[in-house]
Amino acid sequence: MRKPQIDYAAVFHALPGMVALLTPDLVYIDANEDFLRLAGRTREQLLGRYIFDVFPENPNDPAAAGMRETRESMLRVVSTGERDTMALLRYDIEDSERPGTWVEHFWSPVNAPVLGPDGRVVLIVHRVEEVTELICARGRTGSDSSRAVLEAELYTRSRELQEVNERLRRAHAREREVGLSLQAAMLPAPTLVGHHRAAVRYRPAVGTLNVCGDWYDLVDLPGDRIAVAVGDVVGHGLEAAGVMGQLRSALSAAARVADGPARALEALGLYARHVAGAESTTVVKAYIDWDTHTVTYSSAGHPPPILLHPDGTVTLLDRATDPPLGARPEHVPRPEASTAFPEGATLVLYTDGLIERRDEDIDVGLARLADSLVRHGRADPEALADALLADLLPPTGNTDDTALVIIRL
Template identity: 60%
Template sequence: MKPSIDYQALFAATPSPYLVLRPDLVIVDVNDAYLRATDRTREDLVGQYLFDAFPDNPADATADGVRNLGASLQRALQSKEPDTMAVQKYDIPVPSRPGAFEERWWSPINTPVLRPDGQVAWIIHRVEDVTEFVRSRTAPTGGPRGKRVAMEAELYARARELQRLNEELRQAHARERKVAVALQEAMLHSPDLDRHRNIAVRYLPAVGSLNVCGDWYDIVDLPDDTFGVAVGDVVGHGLEAAAVMGMLRSALSAAVRALHEPAKSLEVLGLYARSVEGALVTTAAQAVIAPRHHRIAYSSAGHPPPVLAHPDGTSDLLDQATDPPLGARPEHVPRPQATLRYTPGDILVLYTDGLIERRGEDIDAGLSRLTDGLARYARLGPDRLADALLGHLGVRGGAQDDIALIIVRL
């Protein structure tokens, strides 16, 4: 028989100091060890914004506790992974002496707790008060011990400098990410999309990661009322991936306009990719839809299969014309192409792997969730269906990888 555990009592008795924070950093719970470490009561803390309860020491011009802890908490929120900080000097107010602060050194770790949909519900902020240890190791003494202590103090100082440099590097990466996302979104403009009220598109950059700006979508009008839809995924991230994505997207758009066939267009793209640094092993899927004949022709270069969903709740995976990614073969080989008929009212979905792939999970599980969502929301219009699918798959706010999505109501 499984023993019953009182987790509330367990949390209260845990010897390490803990806070529980909402994603907006408001304190919702605190254990006894934290109250003892900070000389506070529950009434002092619960319901308080963290940095209102523990602001920086205004008398210390070098105080950076709020900045560094805030950055760590944001990393935990965005990455959805625990974030461990270096030993941090973070003075705290003295409750009995308004305006006075007490020097404190802490060893913190911030761990997100996820809801079933994958979003952060809480952050567990665990700290160890190492003030006495730091003071004992940096107290001035003579002889060999004094030299050792001086060396350890220097190591602490270097660790602090490394922490500062890491924060500057993180900020530089964040700036690059912002520029890359803006460039990506500008390049994803599809003029022909405006003529298709039956098509919805979405692009969501990766959350808490530099793995952004390699995914694309495109819609291209072709002769005889046919049109093409395509998605692709460049290996890499940042500005380089955004630049490669732009070149490959433009090349595939030009190729399908000239050739009107998915497989031949991907052949041209594969040859072009050999001359573009960073383009090899890109995946892409291209489909050409002929509404007059209710026909879809498609080809895939190592990409997850498009899905054709039917009003009765069933779905077909378009996986009969799949070939390796661009440049994966040493010599040029014609790519396969498949054709199938559709019934008006069907839904064609093209997407990149960020929509369905999850760490430690087989891709078939993600495909099953996608087809289940299509069956559940098939009656919605393209835009509402796109949003419903993102919510159903738990990525409405983004995922650990980019997501590009095309919904076509046929």
């Protein structure tokens, strides 16, 4: 069956109800037919213009607050990347055919973000429920007091909704703060990496609760060896931080007794079956042996580590990849692979927040990481870590958290 071709522009203009699109600078770039009709404006009067130049506040109403509340709501959307539901508001509009005449309107707006590939807000969807007719009809069929009661009731209900949303925002902010503090306590700077240079980074998501699921671990092993791991727990907030702490500790212990990364991941997988929220966790484990100049690794559904050679070539360590933790109903031995490394090579482990972007194939992100590694690879691990984050993460922050480990071999 042939896939239908959808004209999304036509769909947008035919949407029932008032819908407009604005830039993060609050400039109109499109509006559907209902918006134009109910707002009493032509397309030419809207497009390319700042919203409050088109719809200024009624100068005859000193108590008017519609412009201020709408602006604050839209700017919250831009800064947080999250939807914002406004309370019912009165927003008078100047009659375009009778300058100086203001017509009262009662609107219930919702502002929602459209995110670009880098996670930043590129558009604001401004949807308005027009309830003026409801209030005016009540005023025509009843007394002025009845209309006032209805207005007050609608206003009160909308304010209650706004207060609930505000309480949820504050609760999310507290959970985010506590979760990040907990994660920071469980992800200290590495101290047990022998005499070899290493750098670690953790960058929380900006403006969302998608934090506290990424983690790393480094373990000093007998001989000139270390074990390193990076993982990503599905979920966010305090729950993800708790699961992350349990899995990190369990894998750290397993690395000290297992005879290789695959066996360590098998032990972790068995343990994860008894940890709520651990299912679908991805993790990669690598053992580095400087006596034999080899990296032995195993991956449970995680993006592949990258080995940067001194000559500037890169190798993806992707020959031992298996499904994430808990993806199989029964225990199955995990694969393991080894690769030799020359002195002066660099090993990089990371979570998907470093490379993945919406509407972009993962290979594009991997190529971007490889290119950045080649350009900055001669830097020491600390400087290299900062350079990779600067190259690969949006300057305003990412919508997913990111963990990064770099080891000079």
